Amino acid sequence: MNRHTSKPLPTSLRAAFEADKDHALAKYRRNTERLAELMATTPATLYKWLETDAMPANRLVLWEHITGSDYVVRYLAATAHRVVIDIPTGRAAATPDVHALQTTLNSAVGVLLDFMAGHSDRDTALAALGAGLETLAWHRENVRKFDQPELDLS
Secondary structure, eight states, X not given: OOOOOOOOOOSSHHHHHHHHHHHHHHHHOOOHHHHHHHTTSOHHHHHHHHHHTOOOGGGHHXXXXXXXXXXXXXXXXXXXXXXXOXXXXXXXXXXHHHHHHHHHHHHHHHHHHHHHTTXXXXXXXXXXXXXXXXXXXXXXXHHHTTTSOOOOOO
């Protein structure tokens, strides 16, 4: 099971765009001009979208794909009081995966109880609950795809 650590949530849409852009530059060496080219627009248009926080919604999926990051999508979901959970492609679960699920959920409940008692901070509680939701989502996807196995083409 592929678990990743939770990324901090940006505090503004502009910060989210900057975080996505920085990730694209650091990981893929894609500067703003290259991002504009991949989005089939001009650099001036992309700069305008980023400066005004007004990228068309139909471009957000492409933006996420070419930057390799999801800060903007996560920020937009959080401002609507929603949670975004990565649902990885399914693979056959093994007994250790189910034990890991149980451990993660027990830990999340423990952190939640600590938070409610004032012994844990908000970020720790959110991270633990997010990890529990992601683990459950992974198993949910495996159950959903049980009759439709995927080919491993890697």
